[in-house]
Amino acid sequence: MTRPESISLILKRLDALGIELNKPELRTANESTRLFGDSSSLDSMGLVTLIADLEEDIRLQFNISVTLVDEKAMSRLTSPFRNVNHLADYIVLVVNSKKL
């Protein structure tokens, strides 16, 4: 999986969530869009939904079952869920290490 593929996966999901949750700002998200915290449009359950959706997207598109939230993700110095950029890097890392 490439980084652009990962970014596009996340932005597509955020777009769909933006429609569903009626949050237009998610529809215009970019690489620096925050995924949690005060300045994020997603609340904690929104983030959970995004992660669950992404795990399924990855399974369907790449035929790989991944768990994006585990001890490894939580113990990283910089949270992979901080913004789109970090999450994209993390997804590439998880998917590609699973492929090996």
Next chain:
Amino acid sequence: MPTAIITGTSRGIGRALAEKLLNSGWHVYGLSRSSAQLNHANFKEHLLDITDEQALQAAIRLIAESTKTIELLVNNAGAASLNAILLTPFKTAESLMRLNYLSTFNTIQLVGKLMVRQRGGLIINITTVAVPLNLEGEAAYVASKAAVEALTKVAASELAVQGIKVVALGFGPIATDLTRAIRPDKIQKINDQISRADGTSIHEATEYIFEKINNPKLITGSIDYLGKTR
């Protein structure tokens, strides 16, 4: 046609419920250690030890690949053990927790993720009247089912935004392998306590669950028992 996943389909309530749903036009995936020996075109089973995390994950993945939606999950697989607290081996308490509580936790997580994607679904966890009755001699079993009830309530509030309902349904003693070791006078005492002097049959329990499945007004997070518990 709606699709259900039921754990513990080889016998008892799980098998009877699978049959009931199949006869009502459902597709059913059964998860159990031994075969249900159910011959129906819409029944598929995965034989596994439900406490085996990897095996469970693999089975759910296979199911996800073969069906578009999963409308219902019934966490029915379970075991009981009768013993005084002071005499119950730690291993017994541990294995009851693994089977009754942790496998339910795991299944909710794996199937819940699929239900999140479809933004809807119903999860039914099977519990027991032994919890509200605080039955003596069943501490390890009751504690594991109390954990299931607590999990039901928290999962219900977490998953409500995604349109997923989570409930627990409990029964008194039913004549299945689970209650075979209990003395008849003890069973009668429990049945009297819950105002079901004639006991509960597998058929009645199945009908009760089926009625809840078809009730659009079912309140998420509710813990309902067939019988009077207070």
